[in-house]
Amino acid sequence: xxxxxxxxxxxxxxxxxxxxxxxxxxxxxxxxxxxxxxxxxxxxxxxxxxxxxxxxxxxxxxxxxxxxxxxxxxxxxxxxxxxxxxxxxxxxxxxxxxxxxxxxxxxxxxxxxxxxxxxxxxxxxxxxxxxxxxxxxxxxxxxxxxxxxxxxxxxxxxxxxxxxxxxxxxxxxxxxxxxxxxxxxxxxxxxxxxxxxxxxxxxxxxxxxxxxxxxxxxxxxxxxxxxxxxxxxxxxxxxxxxxxxxxxxxxxxxxxxxxxxxxxxxxxxxxxxxxxxxxxxxxxxxxxxxxxxxxxxxxxxxx
Numbered sequence: 001x002x003x004x005x006x007x008x009x010x011x012x013x014x015x016x017x018x019x020x021x022x023x024x025x026x027x028x029x030x031x032x033x034x035x036x037x038x039x040x041x042x043x044x045x046x047x048x049x050x051x052x053x054x055x056x057x058x059x060x061x062x063x064x065x066x067x068x069x070x071x072x073x074x075x076x077x078x079x080x081x082x083x084x085x086x087x088x089x090x091x092x093x094x095x096x097x098x099x100x101x102x103x104x105x106x107x108x109x110x111x112x113x114x115x116x117x118x119x120x121x122x123x124x125x126x127x128x129x130x131x132x133x134x135x136x137x138x139x140x141x142x143x144x145x146x147x148x149x150x151x152x153x154x155x156x157x158x159x160x161x162x163x164x165x166x167x168x169x170x171x172x173x174x175x176x177x178x179x180x181x182x183x184x185x186x187x188x189x190x191x192x193x194x195x196x197x198x199x200x201x202x203x204x205x206x207x208x209x210x211x212x213x214x215x216x217x218x219x220x221x222x223x224x225x226x227x228x229x230x231x232x233x234x235x236x237x238x239x240x241x242x243x244x245x246x247x248x249x250x251x252x253x254x255x256x257x258x259x260x261x262x263x264x265x266x267x268x269x270x271x272x273x274x275x276x277x278x279x280x281x282x283x284x285x286x287x288x289x290x291x292x293x294x295x296x297x298x299x300x301x302x303x
Contacts, residue, residue, distance in 0.1 A: 096111055109143050117152060117153075193302070193303060202292060
């Protein structure tokens with residue numbers, strides 16, 4: 001039996017290695033230039049079509065290295081966002097980004113884009129809106145020009161138009177210093193509506209005097225003034241303030257005099273808008289002849 005020469009063995013081994021290297025050539029055997037390889041989230045037929053560090057899964061080039069902790073926090077963020085707990089969602093996504101940074105991994109576009117959408121939901125706060133614009137622009141620069149992530153990012157950016165986003169900034173090929181450089185669009189004052197609800201609903205008949213009074217023209221003007229101050233500070237188109245209220249009966253010390261009902265307002269929120277609405281409501285309700293004991297929370301909404 002003849003043994004193969006060392007040269008033939010070497011050639012055979014090189015041929016076998018070349019055949020196993022799926023990244024070396026395309027399916028037809030032609031070499032693929034680096035600039036022709038698909039980027040992350042672009043389509044592919046095999047891993048050889050993807051740029052370095054990416055694998056072809058479900059016909060899309062996806063990164064092989066991800067942070068389990070980062071993705072877990074992103075999943076929590078999505079869950080919070082689905083229940084409209086926007087602050088918790090933003091916090092979870094931020095922790096997800098921190099987990100990727102700690103692992104020395106680049107944040108995947110899907111996590112970054114979702115973070116931007118959560119921030120856009122908090123656009124009533126200027127700092128959140130500015131950060132949302134930056135993150136969503138970063139998302140646009142990272143994702144393919146066609147696909148669901150790009151469409152979602154553009155939809156989020158469109159929402160920021162009402163709080164002063166300059167669309168020319170997102171046409172840039174790099175991130176801008178500021179995005180909210182235009183005056184926010186302000187809804188017509190005469191279109192604003194004031195609604196008052198109570199939880200739990202009081203049983204007494206005289207409670208109806210409160211929403212009736214707050215619906216009158218002078219009351220509406222006072223409450224809309226609070227809305228205008230809040231809009232100037234936050235660009236929020238809706239102002240909602242909760243006001244705890246307790247009405248207690250106080251018996252008279254004299255047989256020939258009736259008892260009285262005392263209105264006690266609980267603490268409102270700490271913002272200037274909360275204080276403005278409380279002061280207006282308290283002064284408007286004080287003269288009313290409330291003759292029913294109650295413990296409830298009024299919610300005043302101006303939008």
